[in-house]
Amino acid sequence: MASETRLPLDTDLPPDGERRRDFLYVATGAFAAVGAAAFVWPMINQMNPSADVRAMASxxxxLASVEPGQAIKVSWRGKPVFARQLTPAEIQQANAVNVSTLRDPQTLAERTKPGSEKWLITLGVCTHLGCVPLGAGQGEVRGDFGGYFCPCHGSHYDTAARIRKGPAPKNLEVPQYAFKTPTSVTIG
Structure with missing residues (x-):
């Protein structure tokens, strides 16, 4: 009678053989994960802001030297910021506008902080194509509505920096800010 050759089955393997195979799978996966993390981390880390950018975060x-009706222009995060002390007449003019007629309807109260309604702080970047509007400096053209005028394409903003005429789709943006004292403000 011929001898029968029999192939070993998985169940015929010693238990330590399974453990070795499992260890090799886990070790290979762990090595690949560590290698991938070591490769990816520098790419992710380079997207963090640099130290000079973090310093300009706020x-x-x-504002003590800003007189009613005047504005100052400062740079924050590489963008101009306008801080204007509104006169009582400018506040009245802004509050008299029917908000439902505006392209980007916002009241003056929505654009200022409670208790500091006379201070209007906005980014000095036209929402049309990013030009810097006139109206913050002494003697600059303020447009048809007494606020800001963008000389690039003719957008006119009112005393609350709301778009009233021209191609700009939105009001001048109001950044995050908080008053520390009645004349000291932190932007950012």
């Missing part, structure tokens, strides 16, 4: 402004 700025403090002293």
């Amino acid at each position: 700025i403090d402004l002293d």
